[in-house]
Structures are given as structure tokens and as C-alpha cells.
Amino acid sequence: MxxxxxxxxxxxxxxxxxxxxxxxxxxxxxxxxxxxxxxxxxxxxxxxxxxxxxxxxxxxxxxxxxxxxxxxxxxxxxxxxxxxxxxxxxxxxxxxxxxxxxxxxxxxxxxxxxxxxxxxxxxxxxxxxxxxxxxxxxxxxxxxxxxxxxxxxxxxxxxxxxxxxxxxxxxxxxxxxxxxxxxxxxxxxxxxxxxxxxxxxxxxxxxxxxxxxxxxxxxxxxxxxxxxxxxGNLLRAPLYVAFLFGLLTAACMLGAVWAAFAGQSWQLWLFAAMLEGQFTLLFLFLGLLGVQVKLISDRTRNQxxxxxxxxxxxxxxxxxxxxxxxxxxxxxxx
Incomplete structure (x- = not known):
């Protein structure tokens, strides 16, 4: 009782x-x-x-x-x-x-x-x-x-x-x-x-x-x-960074295509696109991980x-x- x-x-x-x-x-x-x-x-x-x-x-x-x-x-x-x-x-x-x-x-x-x-x-x-x-x-x-x-x-x-x-x-x-x-x-x-x-x-x-x-x-x-x-928004911040790097990756890819058609050097554009693409994947992973951590925290807080x-x-x-x-x-x- x-x-x-x-x-x-x-x-x-x-x-x-x-x-x-x-x-x-x-x-x-x-x-x-x-x-x-x-x-x-x-x-x-x-x-x-x-x-x-x-x-x-x-x-x-x-x-x-x-x-x-x-x-x-x-x-x-x-x-x-x-x-x-x-x-x-x-x-x-x-x-x-x-x-x-x-x-x-x-x-x-x-x-x-x-x-x-x-x-x-x-x-x-x-x-x-x-x-x-x-x-x-x-x-x-x-x-x-x-x-x-x-x-x-x-x-x-x-x-x-x-x-x-x-x-x-x-x-x-x-x-x-x-x-x-x-x-x-x-x-x-x-x-x-x-x-x-x-x-x-x-x-x-x-x-x-x-x-x-x-x-x-x-x-x-x-x-x-x-x-x-x-x-909770702070844990999602890497997703916003990933979106920005994704835009930069797309822009560099377009720059590489333009350079190739214009007879300019396209290798640096492609290198930049690959580098920014890696950052996109990294921050995307961190953002998804942060959201999962938040969900786990919400479900298991008991101390x-x-x-x-x-x-x-x-x-x-x-x-x-x-x-x-x-x-x-x-x-x-x-």
C-alpha cells in the first residue's frame, strides 16, 4: 500500500x-x-x-x-x-x-x-x-x-x-x-x-x-x-549542414559539366564536388545519428x-x- x-x-x-x-x-x-x-x-x-x-x-x-x-x-x-x-x-x-x-x-x-x-x-x-x-x-x-x-x-x-x-x-x-x-x-x-x-x-x-x-x-x-x-533541433543541425554541402556538390558538378563543354579544366571542379559530397554524407550520417540518439533518450530515460x-x-x-x-x-x- x-x-x-x-x-x-x-x-x-x-x-x-x-x-x-x-x-x-x-x-x-x-x-x-x-x-x-x-x-x-x-x-x-x-x-x-x-x-x-x-x-x-x-x-x-x-x-x-x-x-x-x-x-x-x-x-x-x-x-x-x-x-x-x-x-x-x-x-x-x-x-x-x-x-x-x-x-x-x-x-x-x-x-x-x-x-x-x-x-x-x-x-x-x-x-x-x-x-x-x-x-x-x-x-x-x-x-x-x-x-x-x-x-x-x-x-x-x-x-x-x-x-x-x-x-x-x-x-x-x-x-x-x-x-x-x-x-x-x-x-x-x-x-x-x-x-x-x-x-x-x-x-x-x-x-x-x-x-x-x-x-x-x-x-x-x-x-x-x-x-x-x-x-532536439540541435541534434538535427548536421542535417541542415548536409543540405548546404549537397547544394555545393551539385553546383560543382554543374561547374564541371560547364567546364568540359567550354574546353576549360574540369578536374578541379570534379575534385571539389567529390570532396563536398563526402562532407554531405558525413553530416547526413551525423544528423541521422543525432535523431536516433534523441529517440533513444526519450524512450529510455529512467535514472x-x-x-x-x-x-x-x-x-x-x-x-x-x-x-x-x-x-x-x-x-x-x-
Whole structure:
């Protein structure tokens, strides 16, 4: 028998906080979240998900768990990256709505009351949009390139400067979990669901403590993973290249015929046609292979996002929002 926590015992909202080496921020972010959620009378709990911290983050969160039953902890067996770990926490959340944010105050807790109010008013997804921020030339170039490639090749358009910080109704979380993405680019998947999205711009606050875990390589990896995970068109790109080389091959063949009739040297034309024909076959093969890889991926995606080492403050019958379809019968915030 599949045991689930009764609806009346479930929190209205679960706040999921991703962290790694955030000993300087863990207690402060929990206190800020509690203050903002209590200000709108929300029944809530908080899930910290730790991605293999090497400092005192886990110890500090466990101390908070001992003092406040609303605070929970999931400790991963290793570092599962910036996409899989936060998404796992969202799937394990028990609230009728889920808020996702980071522990370092880059996602402003001041927006939480407005998130809850808009969700209660019937909006299934509300996202905080960071105002344009100053960054180095290289990081700005990578960010611009990522958005440009998403617009050109993406199966759906992501929202620039949306990091995933926001509130999502239970039915949205459930729809995304059913996609069974092994590397979930969550902010892109929110758009893919087709549910209405409202945006709230906010200025990026300074870090409260610690150092950013991102650098050029982690941001580039995140951008490439997001593009690969949200774009079937990218896998078909070699087919378009093959078509262009096919046109060049045909043009060179016509050039060889013209040169032969005109008494000109036709050997170079024929050599170019043969060379471009080989590229045509190569890119055609790569394009067909890419389409097959996409089909195989769609049919076989079935792996856990993370492996958990430990859970703290989770009741035995606590069940994630994503696997609780009875919310649709009982009514949600939307």
C-alpha cells in the first residue's frame, strides 16, 4: 500500500534550498525564509538539500532541524551538480506549492510573500527575474551566446535572467517529474509545460557570506547542459549542414559539366564536388545519428537524479508533491 501524508497534514508551501559549503548563510537564510513566510500566514516547511559540503553546513542544518521540525535535510552521497540536486528536492517537497531558491541570498527572500500571494490568486508559476547584472566580458559573452543558441535551436524559449527562483504549483512539479529528465534544466522545463508564468523583476543583492561556487567553466557547463537538454533541433543541425554541402556538390558538378563543354579544366571542379559530397554524407550520417540518439533518450530515460546518504526530520509517510495527484481533487492554490 502506498502511504501518503494526509492532505490536511501537508504544508501549504515547501521552500527548497540548495546548498553546498554554505555554513556562513544556512542559519541566516532559514531565519529570513521563516520570517517572510510567516508574514503571509503560510503553513510551510523548508528542505535543505546538501550537495557534498566540506564545511559545517550539514552540522548547522542538523542543529536547526533539532530545534524546528519545519526544517528538513537531504544529504546527497556526492556532488550531483546544479541541475539534479535542486530538482530532486523539488520532487521530494510535500507542499501544495514549491519555492526553489539558493542558500546564499542571491535569490532575495523579500520576494517570497509576493510569490505566495500570486500563487494563491491562481498563478501556477511565478518567477523572479534578476535585473541585468554587471559581469566580466567573458561571462557576459558566454551568457549572451547561451541565450542566442537557445533562441535559435531550442524547442522552447527560456526566459532570460530567470534562474528558476520562484514558486510552482504542485501540478506543475508533477508534470515536470513525469518528463523523467536525467539532467533537468528546470527553468526550461517550466516553460515546456505550457502553464502560465508571471515574472517579478528584482535587483540581485550582495552575498551575505561565503564565496560563489560558480566560475567560467561551471557556468559554461550549465549553459551547454541546458541547451542540450532542451533542444532536439540541435541534434538535427548536421542535417541542415548536409543540405548546404549537397547544394555545393551539385553546383560543382554543374561547374564541371560547364567546364568540359567550354574546353576549360574540369578536374578541379570534379575534385571539389567529390570532396563536398563526402562532407554531405558525413553530416547526413551525423544528423541521422543525432535523431536516433534523441529517440533513444526519450524512450529510455529512467535514472534517479541523486542518491541520498541521509534524511533528517522527514516523517515516514511524508510524500513528495509530484507523486500526489489527489491534490487535483482536493484543490490547490490555483
Amino acid at each position: 502506498n502511504m501518503t501524508l494526509p492532505l490536511k497534514s501537508r504544508p501549504e508551501v515547501t521552500v527548497c534550498i540548495a546548498c553546498r559549503n554554505e555554513e556562513a548563510n544556512a542559519e541566516a537564510i532559514a531565519a529570513a525564509v521563516c520570517e517572510k513566510m510567516e508574514s503571509v500566514g503560510a503553513d510551510f516547511d523548508i528542505i535543505f538539500i546538501d550537495n557534498e559540503s566540506s564545511d559545517r553546513t550539514v552540522e548547522i542544518v542538523k542543529g536547526m532541524c533539532a530545534r524546528d521540525p519545519r526544517i528538513k535535510l537531504i544529504k546527497n552521497t556526492r556532488n550531483y551538480g546544479q541541475m539534479r540536486s535542486p530538482t530532486h528536492a523539488i520532487y521530494e517537497a510535500g507542499g501544495r506549492a514549491v519555492i526553489s531558491m539558493c542558500a546564499d541570498f542571491q535569490d532575495s527572500p523579500d520576494l517570497l510573500p509576493e510569490f505566495v500571494r500570486r500563487w494563491r490568486a491562481g498563478v501556477p508559476i511565478v518567477l523572479g527575474i534578476r535585473e541585468r547584472e554587471k559581469s566580466g566580458l567573458i561571462l557576459s559573452a558566454v551568457r549572451s551566446m547561451s541565450y542566442a543558441m537557445q533562441r535559435r535551436f531550442g524547442d522552447y524559449q527560456i526566459i532570460p535572467n530567470a534562474t528558476g527562483f520562484g514558486i510552482y504549483d504542485a501540478k506543475v512539479v508533477r508534470a515536470i517529474e513525469q518528463l523523467n529528465e536525467p539532467e533537468p534544466f528546470f527553468r526550461g522545463l517550466l516553460v515546456e509545460t505550457g502553464y502560465k508564468i508571471e515574472q517579478i523583476p528584482f535587483a540581485r543583492p550582495p552575498r551575505a557570506g561565503g564565496r560563489s561556487k560558480n566560475n567560467f567553466f561551471t557556468l559554461l557547463d550549465f549553459a551547454l547542459n541546458g541547451l542540450a537538454g532542451s533542444s 534517479p537524479l541523486v542518491l541520498e546518504e541521509e534524511r533528517v526530520n522527514f516523517p515516514p509517510d511524508y510524500k513528495g508533491t509530484a507523486s500526489t495527484p489527489e491534490y487535483e481533487k482536493a484543490g490547490t492554490g490555483v
